[in-house]
Amino acid sequence: MPYPPPPGSPGSGAPDEEPQKQPAPFDYNERLIGLSEEMGGNRPAFNARKERAGQGGPLRQVLTIAVSLALVVVCGVVVYALFTRGDDAATIAGAPTASDTASAGRTPSGSASQGGGSADVSGESSGKPDWPETSSPADPGDGATTSRSTIGPEHLAKADVPRPWEFTYGDVTLKARYLSGKDYSGCKAMLKPAIRTLGCDYAVRVSYKAQRGNLRMTHFIYDFSTVEAAGEAAKKIEPRHVIPPAEASLPDYTQGWFKVKDYGKYVVYTMVTASDAITEAQGKEYTSYGNTDLGAEILFRM
Known part of the structure; x- marks a missing residue:
C-alpha cells in the first residue's frame, strides 16, 4: 500500500502539547534542614538560632549597635577614599574622562577607521552617516533574519540520532529500536521538485520499529540552509512530496x-x-512526540 494512507484514515499527528510545570521532588528548605533524627538522619537535630536579648542587658545591646x-x-x-584616589590617578595619567569619550564620537570621518563609531546606551550607532557599515545590528523584531539564517548545527547525519529512542513526558513513555538509516548527498531521491527547489541541500533518513513490530516510525531530515527556506518548506510539504523507500514504512500497514x-x-x-494492533492514540503519540523530540535534539546541537 503506498504512502500516504488512503482517504478516511487518520491524518497528521496531534499538535504539540504545552510543557507542564513539574513539581519539585522535595521541599528544598526541608532538604537543607532535614537533619533531625525524625527524618532518618544520624546528625543532631536542627536548632534554629535563638534570641539572646536577656543575657547582656539593654546597655550592652546599645553599645553593640x-x-x-x-x-x-x-x-x-576608607572605600570612598580609595576609589577617589584611583580616579584622580587615572585623570593625571591622561585617561579619557566621560566628557572626553563623548566628544570622541564627534571626530571627523577622515580620522575614524571604516566600520567605526561608538554605540550609545540605546544601541544606535554614533558614527557619521557617510561611514560604511556603521549602523547598529538590526533588531530581530524589526524583521531582520540574517542572524537567524544559520540556526541549527552545521551538518547532520544518521549517526547523530538516538539509538535506541526512548522518550518520557509525564505519564507518556515511548520506546523504539533503531532499524535503518541513510545519509543522502542531495534531496532528489527523497523529495519532489516542488519542495526540493526551495533550497534543499541534503537529506537524512532514520527508521525505528516499536510495539513488537506493529509500528514503524521514520524521520526525514531536510537541510534547507536557512531558517527562512525551512519555514517556507514546512508550510508547503505534504505526503505526496515525500519519496519514502520501501523500508520506511511497515509492510502491509493499515x-x-x-x-x-x-x-x-x-x-x-x-x-x-x-497495523491494526496499534490504537490511534498510540500512533499519534509516536508521530507527535517523535517529531518534537528529534527537533529538540537538533536544536540542542547548535
Missing part, C-alpha cells in the same frame, strides 16, 4: 500518520505506519 554602626561608617570612608515541522534550518518530516 553603636560599635557596629561606627565600623560601617569607617569602612565606607493506518498511518505524519507530522512536519521546521527546526532552525532543518525540516523534520515524520511518518508513522502501523
